[in-house]
Amino acid sequence: xGAGFGGLSAAALLSRxxxxxxxxxxxxxxxxxxxxxxEGGFTFxxxxxxxxxxxxxEKFFSEFGKKxxxxxxxxxxxxxxxxxxxxxxxxxxxxxxxxxxxxxxxLEPNGGAKLKRYLExxxxxxxxxxxEMLYRDYRSILDFMDGKLIAQGYKLHIFxxxxxxxxxxxxxxxxxxxVEYSIGFLGGSPKNTPSFYxxxxxxxxxxxxxxxxGGIRKVADAVHEIARSYGAExxxxxxxxxxxxxxxxxxxxxxxxxDYPADIVVVNxxxxxxxxxxxxxxxRTYNRDYWDSRVFAPSAFxxxxxxxxxxxxxxxxxxxxxxxxxxxxxQIFDPEKAAWPDSPSYYVNVPSRTDPxxxxxxxxxxxxLVALAPxxxxxxxxxxxxxxxxxxxxxxxxxxxxxxxxxxxxxxSVKDFKERxxxxxxxxxxxxxxxxxxxxxxxxxxxxxxxxxxxTGQYTHPGIGVPMTMISSTIVADVIKDNYKVK
Ligand SMILES: Cc1cc2nc3c(=O)[nH]c(=O)nc-3n(C[C@H](O)[C@H](O)[C@H](O)COP(=O)(O)OP(=O)(O)OC[C@H]3O[C@@H](n4cnc5c(N)ncnc54)[C@H](O)[C@@H]3O)c2cc1C
Numbered sequence: 001x002g003a004g005f006g007g008l009s010a011a012a013l014l015s016r017x018x019x020x021x022x023x024x025x026x027x028x029x030x031x032x033x034x035x036x037x038x039e040g041g042f043t044f045x046x047x048x049x050x051x052x053x054x055x056x057x058e059k060f061f062s063e064f065g066k067k068x069x070x071x072x073x074x075x076x077x078x079x080x081x082x083x084x085x086x087x088x089x090x091x092x093x094x095x096x097x098x099x100x101x102x103x104x105x106x107l108e109p110n111g112g113a114k115l116k117r118y119l120e121x122x123x124x125x126x127x128x129x130x131x132e133m134l135y136r137d138y139r140s141i142l143d144f145m146d147g148k149l150i151a152q153g154y155k156l157h158i159f160x161x162x163x164x165x166x167x168x169x170x171x172x173x174x175x176x177x178x179v180e181y182s183i184g185f186l187g188g189s190p191k192n193t194p195s196f197y198x199x200x201x202x203x204x205x206x207x208x209x210x211x212x213x214g215g216i217r218k219v220a221d222a223v224h225e226i227a228r229s230y231g232a233e234x235x236x237x238x239x240x241x242x243x244x245x246x247x248x249x250x251x252x253x254x255x256x257x258x259d260y261p262a263d264i265v266v267v268n269x270x271x272x273x274x275x276x277x278x279x280x281x282x283x284r285t286y287n288r289d290y291w292d293s294r295v296f297a298p299s300a301f302x303x304x305x306x307x308x309x310x311x312x313x314x315x316x317x318x319x320x321x322x323x324x325x326x327x328x329x330x331q332i333f334d335p336e337k338a339a340w341p342d343s344p345s346y347y348v349n350v351p352s353r354t355d356p357x358x359x360x361x362x363x364x365x366x367x368x369l370v371a372l373a374p375x376x377x378x379x380x381x382x383x384x385x386x387x388x389x390x391x392x393x394x395x396x397x398x399x400x401x402x403x404x405x406x407x408x409x410x411x412x413s414v415k416d417f418k419e420r421x422x423x424x425x426x427x428x429x430x431x432x433x434x435x436x437x438x439x440x441x442x443x444x445x446x447x448x449x450x451x452x453x454x455x456t457g458q459y460t461h462p463g464i465g466v467p468m469t470m471i472s473s474t475i476v477a478d479v480i481k482d483n484y485k486v487k
Pocket of ligand 1: 006049428459
C-alpha cells in the first residue's frame, strides 16, 4: 500500500521472489514524495533532488541483474554544490577532494588536513554502517550490539551529538557549516543528531553528488518498470481506507472501490496515519501518545518556480546558509519556539543547469526549499510572506530581479503534505534521526499485533532518504521471504 520509493522497491523485490503483488496508491502515479509537477513546459521533481549514495542504488538494481545506467544517464555534478554564506561570500564545494582541502585551508589554519581526518573517520563509519548496520533487521538490543558492532561500539559516537563532534574538529563557522548542513538530509539538527551521522560528509564530499538525467522521477519510473516486469500490478488514484484484520491477522485491505484480500500486507503509506487511521486500536503497535512523543522531521515550504530567463549565480544545487543558524533550528525543533522562520537558511535547486528537459530553452526551473516546523498553521498569507522574504534575499544575493520573470509558480507546504501524502503534522520526511529514533528504536518493520503486517519506508530503519527507503524494503522483503520460506 503506497507507491513511494518504499512501496515501489518492496513491490519489485517481492514480485521477483514470486509473490503476487498489487500496489494500491492514493495519488495519480508512482514516486510518493518523489512525485512530478509539470506546468508550462517546466518539469519539477516535487521532492528529492539529490542522488546520493550511488553504491546503494547500484546494489539495489543489481538485485535484478541491472545497473542504474540501464535506465537513466548519471552525471556527477561539479561543483557538487554552491554555498552563499550570510556575509555574502560564496564557495563552491567541488567534486575533487583536493580542491575541497584547499578550500578548507582558506577557511582556517590546517583546514585541509582537518577535513581529511574528518573524512577518514566518516568513511570508516560509513563502511561499518553499510556492512553491519543499514541492511540489518533489528528486533532486539542483541541485534544492535552483536559481533563487530560491539567491537566498534566505542567508536560509533552515538552518544555525542554532531554539533559537539564538529566543534572538536573545526574552528571556523564556515567549515563547521559545510560539514553540518548535510544533516538536513536526515531531517535533523546538529544538536539532536548523533555524531555517528557525520557519515553524511563521506556521502556528499567523497561519494559525490549525482544527477540522473531526466530527474529523480527517472529513478522512480525505473523501479516501477522493474516491478511491473515481474508482474506487480499498480492501481493509482485508489486510497486504502482500512486494513482489514481478523484474529490478529490481516486479511486484506479496503478501498472505496472494493476489498482486496491478501495473505500479506506491506504498508508504505505514512506509518502514524496507517496505524491511527486504518487499524482499529487493538491492532495498533503504536498509539497516539507514542507518536505525540516522537521528534518529527521538518515539514517544508517548497516553491516550484519557472522563470523565462537564466538566473545568474546559481548552480545545480545552491545553499543559502543563515547567520542565525541556531535560531533557525530552534524554530523548527523547539515546540516552544516553532514558527514560520524569520531569516531562514534555504536551498535552491536548478535542474535546468544540467538538464534541458527541466525547462524550455532559455528558461530556468527553480525549486526553493525551506524547512519548517511540522504542524505549523499554513495560510496563503504566511506562504506569500515567506516567498517574498526568500525572493528578497535571493535577488539581493544573485544581484538580479527574479520575480519579474516568473511564469510558473506553485507553493507546496504543510497542508499539502498532510493532504497529498497523509503526513502526520505535514512532516516532509517522517521521523528525525535522534539517538532514540535510530536503528532498533525506529518504528518496527513488522507489526507487533498483526502477524502478517509489515512496514517499509522512511519511518522505519534505516530511515530518511531515497536510498534508505530502498534499503528498508530490502530488509522487509528478506524478512517476508524468510517467514514464508521462499528460497
Ligand atoms: C521536499 C523533499 C526533498 C527531499 N530531498 C531528498 C533528496 O534530495 N534526496 C533524497 O534521497 N531524499 C530526499 N527526500 C526524502 C525522500 O524523498 C523520502 O525519504 C522518500 O522518498 C520517502 O519514501 P517513502 O516510500 O518512505 O514515502 P512516500 O514517498 O511518502 O510514499 C508513501 C506513499 O504512500 C501513499 N499513501 C498515503 N496514504 C495512502 C493510502 N491511504 N492508500 C494508498 N496509498 C497511500 C502516498 O501517496 C505515497 O505515494 C526529500 C523529501 C522531500 C519531501
